[in-house]
Amino acid sequence: MIQDFAITWLKFIHVGAIALWSGGLIALPFLYRQRRGLQDEALHRLHAFTRFFYVVLVSPGAFAAIASGTALILLQGTYENWFSAKLVAVAAMTGLHILSGLMILKIFERTGRYPTVQFALVVPLTLVVVSVILALVLGKPRLDWPAGLATFFAPGALREMAEPVIGGWI
Numbered sequence: 001m002i003q004d005f006a007i008t009w010l011k012f013i014h015v016g017a018i019a020l021w022s023g024g025l026i027a028l029p030f031l032y033r034q035r036r037g038l039q040d041e042a043l044h045r046l047h048a049f050t051r052f053f054y055v056v057l058v059s060p061g062a063f064a065a066i067a068s069g070t071a072l073i074l075l076q077g078t079y080e081n082w083f084s085a086k087l088v089a090v091a092a093m094t095g096l097h098i099l100s101g102l103m104i105l106k107i108f109e110r111t112g113r114y115p116t117v118q119f120a121l122v123v124p125l126t127l128v129v130v131s132v133i134l135a136l137v138l139g140k141p142r143l144d145w146p147a148g149l150a151t152f153f154a155p156g157a158l159r160e161m162a163e164p165v166i167g168g169w170i
Contacts, residue, residue, distance in 0.1 A: 007075055010068050017064035022130040024058030025093065028100045029122050032114040035107050047108040054104055062097055066090070079155045081143035086136040092129045096122070 031050045038046055069090075072078070099122075107114045135141075144150075151157060 003075060007072065010072050010075070014065060014068040014072060017061050017068060018133075020061030021058060021065050021097070022093070022126075022133075024053065024061060025096055025100060025126050026123070026130070028054065028058070028103075029114070029119050029126075032103060032107055033119055035112065035114055043108070047104075050104055050108070054101060058097070058100075062094070066094075080140070081145055082136050082140050084145075085143055086133055089129055089133045089136065093126075093133065096126055096129065 028050070031046070031053065034046055035043070103114070106112055145152075
């Protein structure tokens with residue numbers, strides 16, 4: 001009973017955090033595009049808002065999404081192939097998140113700019129990653145991994161891979 005209650009609330013938190021995180025990653029390139037031609041106070045305000053958006057909203061959303069998702073994994077024990085594929089897509093989303101943070105540092109330098117080509121690549125890529133995550137979670141498709149990946153994604157495989165490196169710690 002208590003576990004069902006906890007799972008319900010964790011799912012609520014997880015969905016909200018994913019919405020905040022993915023929405024923020026989609027919005028950030030549009031903020032970067034506003035950098036063009038700005039100087040002095042206008043540039044400073046955009047920089048301050050963009051950093052606030054990334055540091056105070058998007059990054060905590062990412063943390064809450066990953067933390068609540070990890071708790072859900074532990075409580076529900078989801079070990080299906082669609083879930084492994086979702087984790088790969090979440091890793092891609094994490095990479096996009098890191099690149100967004102690095103972009104904030106780069107484009108707000110004195111000579112910084114956000115190339116149109118990068119904008120044209122990042123926005124569709126982010127939309128695809130978010131869409132793949134949604135399709136995997138909502139559809140829960142039956143996926144069959146090739147033999148090498150099936151071994152890699154099997155429960156307990158990380159322990160077997162890490163054991164030669166860290167020995168008896170695990």
